[in-house]
Amino acid sequence: MTAGTASADDWSTPGAVEVSPGVHRIPLPLPNDALKAVNVYALTGPDGVDLVDSGWALANARDTLVDALAGLGHGLPDVRRFLVTHVHRDHxxxxxxxxxEFGMRVSLGVDERASLEESMRPDRLPMEAQLTxxxxxxxxxxxELLGDRFRRHLDVDEPIWELPDDWLQPGTTVSAGGRNLDVVPTPGHTQGHVVFHDTDERVLFAGDHVLPTITPSIGFEPVLSPSPLADFLSSLARVRSRPDALLLPAHGPVAPSAHARVDELVAHHGQRLDQTEDAVRRGSSTPFEVAGILRWTRRERELADLDPFNRMLAVLETTAHLELLVAQGRLRTSVADGVHHFAVA
Structure with missing residues (x-):
């Protein structure tokens, strides 16, 4: 196995793996997530270290980061800046x-501001917009199932939502580790998600926008987007229009071509749109009913086999596909007794 590569099984093994000259992938643990870990990327230069994404604020994640940086001859005081792809907890x-503790700068895409400010509201229930x-x-x-779970979460969650030092503007360039990184807006997963593209070295820090083995959730944020799937597909097209690059994802192993994975994601959603329309043609009407017809995860599981949290995500993703089909003129929608129904146009 060459330097910088990892299989789908061992990519979450702790350590620092060089994936490009001066760039090391550092997987940090997640507490209870099937994703297992989140990749943080260390860009080393003569004046210190810049990190793309940061991990979840957990003691074992901090310890893992400290150990990995030590292997590179650095410590936390050497970190100058965090470039964050989006405002989710694990990033x-x-x-x-x-x-x-150390005073390094934190930079975040400007279009994450509304969701971050909503997260900072002290009386906000986690996933409030989705539950509503x-x-x-x-x-x-x-x-009821999910509300109880999230209320228990409120009792133990430290208030760690704060504004960044810098709001990154789409279309600008930032310097990190002696590299120039284009700040590319990629709304979809969240409205303010950005990726960092080093066109000189052909490297893409993709966050959760392009993942190598799974499809990222869309519209997973406190302030909901009116068109998350349309946004996501447009963002994929934007990345596809740029020069190809080594794919450095937030979850999963490094992949040789961002373009190849973008093409797979576009094909997947095209197929999903067809399957969603077919479920409506077969008589399903509400998003929950349609989600119950579709199959989920690579294991082709039924909706009822998922835990309540992932059932919620499945219903929300199905809704995004239904709404795009309406926008495309393939379906029509109506509301009866406060519930949205979809039918063939």
């Missing part, structure tokens, strides 16, 4: 926690 919160929407999608029964 942003450790940066905030470490900034309190579920009854209108025919999945109101999930609210």
């Amino acid at each position: 942003y919160t450790q940066a905030v926690l470490l900034r309190r 929407r579920l009854p209108s999608l025919g999945a109101g029964h999930l609210v």
